[in-house]
Amino acid sequence: DTAVSQTPKYLVTQMGNDKSIKCEQNLGHDTMYWYKQDSKKFLKIMFSYNNKELIINETVPNRFSPKSPDKAHLNLHINSLELGDSAVYFCASSQFAGTAYNEQFFGPGTRLTVL
């Protein structure tokens, strides 16, 4: 019973390509997130969605386009991949929006390597 799942787990691609990462949560949560963890382990929020609506966009390049077809799914499409996009991308979800006191559940991560 996976709570937050991501596919693929590993993604190796060439510069300039376009790729997508998929995320699904079966927790019934309303809010979903994308985080980027760089090679130094620094973890930074990219996007936050609540009930399919974008609520946080942390000045991420517009090459990154999240899409939420329903509240259980949040996909991340990346155009024209660059070397600096190499990182581990984590999807997360939480139950409540509107209160700070809620736990975020993270997926296993997708390691993206751009050659």
Added chain:
Amino acid sequence: QQQVKQSPQSLIVQKGGISIINCAYENTAFDYFPWYQQFPGKGPALLIAIRPDVSEKKEGRFTISFNKSAKQFSLHIMDSQPGDSATYFCAASNPAGNKLTFGGGTRVLVKP
């Protein structure tokens, strides 16, 4: 600028010892302070969290101390075990609960 600063970057402790990780924040609007534990190859998982109206919270061997006036909080791991070896992240949440700001992480190694 880094809104949540975490130290040390790494620490080594003997089994049975105490691990202490410190964090400092700048934004007084932060309203919730969780700690996440991450094992290699896994996503972070919530370990323990505290609200700003509480000065201390203890769950088993893990304790958070919170100093609102100093804008600092810390994680104490008592009786550290080899299974505690992981990277620990402090974080701070905005009042709406839709944005977590993480510290830089501390890699803890517990030697048997």
